[in-house]
Each structure stands twice: as C-alpha cells, then as structure tokens.
Amino acid sequence: MTDHHPTTQTTPKDFLFATLGGLFAPGVAIFMIVMLFLGIQGRMGEADAAPAAEKEIQARIQPFGSFVAVDPNAPKVELTGEQVYGQVCANCHGSGALGSPKFESAADWGPRLAQGYETLLGHALSGIRSMPARGGEPDLTDLEVARGMVYMANSAGAQFEAAVGKDKVPTVAELTRGREVYATDCAYCHDTGLTGAQKLDDAKAWSVLLKKSREVLYGNAIQGTLGGPAKGGNAKLSDEDTRLAVDYMIEQARVAMPGVKAAEAQVGG
Numbered sequence: 001m002t003d004h005h006p007t008t009q010t011t012p013k014d015f016l017f018a019t020l021g022g023l024f025a026p027g028v029a030i031f032m033i034v035m036l037f038l039g040i041q042g043r044m045g046e047a048d049a050a051p052a053a054e055k056e057i058q059a060r061i062q063p064f065g066s067f068v069a070v071d072p073n074a075p076k077v078e079l080t081g082e083q084v085y086g087q088v089c090a091n092c093h094g095s096g097a098l099g100s101p102k103f104e105s106a107a108d109w110g111p112r113l114a115q116g117y118e119t120l121l122g123h124a125l126s127g128i129r130s131m132p133a134r135g136g137e138p139d140l141t142d143l144e145v146a147r148g149m150v151y152m153a154n155s156a157g158a159q160f161e162a163a164v165g166k167d168k169v170p171t172v173a174e175l176t177r178g179r180e181v182y183a184t185d186c187a188y189c190h191d192t193g194l195t196g197a198q199k200l201d202d203a204k205a206w207s208v209l210l211k212k213s214r215e216v217l218y219g220n221a222i223q224g225t226l227g228g229p230a231k232g233g234n235a236k237l238s239d240e241d242t243r244l245a246v247d248y249m250i251e252q253a254r255v256a257m258p259g260v261k262a263a264e265a266q267v268g269g
C-alpha cells in the first residue's frame with residue numbers, strides 16, 4: 001500500500017482559508033451582536049412613536065409580564081374556587097373518595113352545610129377525620145381554601161361567599177360571652193402558661209399566633225393541637241363558644257402588644 005489518501009493532505013490554500021475563516025468567524029459574530037443591539041435600540045426608540053394599537057397591546061401585557069418575570073416578591077395571585085377545586089379538592093370530592101361529600105350532591109352536603117360556614121371552613125383548614133388539612137396542599141392560602149370550600153358547598157345548594165375573617169371586629173356581646181367561656185375553660189392554662197399555653201400577655205408568642213388567620217386559630221382551638229386540648233378539654237363546649245373565646249383571647253393579646261390600642265369593642269378587666 002503506497003497510496004496516500006489525497007484528501008488528508010493540507011495544501012497551503014486549505015490552510016489559508018482555514019486560518020482566514022478562523023479569524024473571520026468571531027468578526028462575523030461581533031458584527032451580528034452589534035447589529036442586534038442597534039436593532040433593539042432602534043425598536044426602543046420607535047416605541048415612543050408606536051401607533052396607538054401597539055401601545056395598547058403593550059399596556060395590556062405589561063402588568064402580567066412584570067408580575068411573572070420582574071418581581072418575584074409581588075403578591076401571588078390567588079386561585080379561584082373553581083381552580084382550587086379542580087387542582088386539589090376534586091381528587092377526593094369529585095368521586096366521593098374516602099367518604100368525602102361529593103361535588104354537587106345536596107344529599108351528601110346537606111347535613112354538613114347545616115354546621116355553618118365558619119365550622120366548615122375550620123374543618124377545611126385544620127382537617128377532620130380523613131379530610132386532610134387544606135386538602136393536603138399546605139401552600140393554599142386561607143382564602144383559596146375558603147374559595148374551594150365555597151365552590152363545592154354552593155354546587156350542592158349553599159349560598160356562601162368566600163371570606164376569611166382577618167378584619168372581623170367582635171361585638172361587645174361576643175367578647176363578653178368569649179370572656180365567660182375563657183374564664184371557665186381556657187384561663188387555667190392560658191393565664192398561667194401551663195404546659196406551654198400562650199399567655200395572653202405574652203406578646204412574643206401571640207405575635208406568632210396572630211400571623212395565622214382567625215379561622216386557623218378557631219380551627220386549632222376546636223380541633224386541638226399537639227399541646228392544646230380540643231375545646232380546652234371541654235367536649236360539651238359548642239364550636240361557636242370556642243370561637244368566641246378565641247376572639248376574646250385575640251383581642252386581649254392584641255391589647256397587650258406594644259403600640260396596639262384597644263379596639264373600641266374591648267371588654268374592660
């Protein structure tokens with residue numbers, strides 16, 4: 001075998017082209033980048049003179065674009081009831097899995113609706129029996145859970161409106177009743193701090209608790225937490241009375257916080 005393969009040999013001409021190409025390619029790239037930059041600048045300049053229609057489109061897409069891409073700290077847009085239902089609750093409530101009340105079934109929901117909005121929401125937030133807290137989706141906000149709950153309840157004949165009671169201002173009558181309940185069923189732990197119960201004048205502990213919504217605190221008081229017994233250990237206490245005791249506790253705790261003035265409805269003593 002004396003034949004050499006002809007194409008493996010680099011002629012001076014090949015070499016020259018290859019070298020020029022190698023030098024030239026970055027030049028082309030730089031040229032293109034510069035052109036791109038000029039193009040963008042040009043278009044930015046044009047925006048001022050853009051026809052009204054184009055401006056309108058820009059205005060329409062702008063808030064959406066800035067929410068998604070620019071500000072990761074912008075408040076999240078909360079899901080609608082239908083979305084919450086579809087993404088989370090339908091997994092069980094669509095078919096009645098695990099004995100859950102089925103979507104659109106007035107028979108399933110009837111007796112449950114009779115418990116009232118607050119109780120249902122408390123159960124949806126804190127869970128009850130095989131119903132997991134927040135439908136097993138801890139990232140849902142209170143309002144989203146409320147919306148999902150209302151979407152289902154209304155499908156079965158209720159006429160609820162989704163709301164969470166952050167801004168509730170208890171009436172004097174409610175706080176008076178709450179104070180009575182508190183005195184008989186809650187004070188011996190929450191006045192003393194027994195077993196780690198948050199004392200009402202413990203601003204630090206309550207600043208943590210008050211980050212939760214009223215409904216979550218209601219739910220936890222009614223259902224109990226790891227350390228706190230359900231309804232303060234008094235099974236005979238109604239859900240409503242437990243909620244009023246929580247309202248009273250929230251009110252007292254808020255008053256004990258530095259810089260917080262007593263609400264008008266505050267009960268003396």
Ligand code: HEC
Binds near residue numbers: 084089100101131
């Ligand atoms: C893993 C299954 C499952 C998912 C997911 C689920 N639920 Fe439930 N849910 C149940 C079951 C089971 C019950 C019945 C519990 C019982 O009464 O024993 C129930 C009951 C309820 C009740 C009635 C509680 C009462 O007091 O009678 C509400 C309200 C409720 N769910 C809301 C929701 C909402 C809102 C979602 C979605 C965010 C959701 N659920 C997702 C299983 C589920």
Ligand code: HEC
Binds near residue numbers: 197231245
């Ligand atoms: C036997 C003692 C005891 C009694 C009685 C008691 N609690 Fe508690 N409670 C606790 C303890 C302990 C905690 C703290 C639990 C924890 O950190 O998980 C707590 C926590 C709470 C919380 C905060 C729940 C949360 O979200 O972390 C609320 C609200 C509450 N109790 C309400 C009540 C109400 C209302 C009553 C009376 C009806 C009551 N408690 C009676 C011991 C008690």
